[in-house]
Amino acid sequence: VHSQVCIIFSDFGKMQNVCNLLIEKLGTSVTISPPHFYHTPEATDTLRRQVCVAAVGNTRRKAQEVCRLFGQSLGKPLLIREEETKEWGGHIDSHLSNSPDSLTLQERIQNATAYASCRVFAVFEIKGKENRRNKLL
Numbered sequence: 389v390h391s392q393v394c395i396i397f398s399d400f401g402k403m404q405n406v407c408n409l410l411i412e413k414l415g416t417s418v419t420i421s422p423p424h425f426y427h428t429p430e431a432t433d434t435l436r437r438q439v440c441v442a443a444v445g446n447t448r449r450k451a452q453e454v455c456r457l458f459g460q461s462l463g464k465p466l467l468i469r470e471e472e473t474k475e476w477g478g479h480i481d482s483h484l485s486n487s488p489d490s491l492t493l494q495e496r497i498q499n500a501t502a503y504a505s506c507r508v509f510a511v512f513e514i515k516g517k518e519n520r521r522n523k524l525l
Contacts, residue, residue: 435502465512473505476504
C-alpha cells in the first residue's frame with residue numbers, strides 16, 4: 389500500500405525535525421521528497437513593511453548624525469515618503485524547476501530566499517541649539 393502525505397511547514401527547523409523523525413522511525417519504508425519553498429502573500433507583505441520601517445529608522449539616524457555635526461537637534465518628521473521598493477529572489481528559477489532533485493537543500497534555500505530594499509525620502513524639523521539652562525529645568 390502506497391500513500392502520499394503533503395505537509396506545509398512555516399518553520400524550517402520543525403520541517404527538518406519531522407523529516408528526521410519519520411526516517412528514524414520508518415527507515416527505508418518512507419521516501420521524503422525534496423521540499424518546495426514558497427512565500428505566502430502575508431510573509432511577503434511583512435517583509436515589505438519591515439524593510440520600509442528599517443529604511444525610515446536608518447534615515448532618521450543619519451539625520452540625527454548630521455544635526456549633531458552642526459550642533460543642532462533633530463525634531464519631528466514633517467514628511468516621510470516611500471520612494472521605491474525592490475524585491476528579488478524568493479522563487480526557484482524556471483530552468484531549475486525542471487530538475488528539482490538535482491539541487492542540494494542549500495541551493496534550494498538560496499534560490500527561494502526573498503530580498504527586498506526600500507528607498508525613502510524624509511524631511512525632519514531641525515531644532516536650534518538647546519540652552520543649557522533649559523536642560524536643567
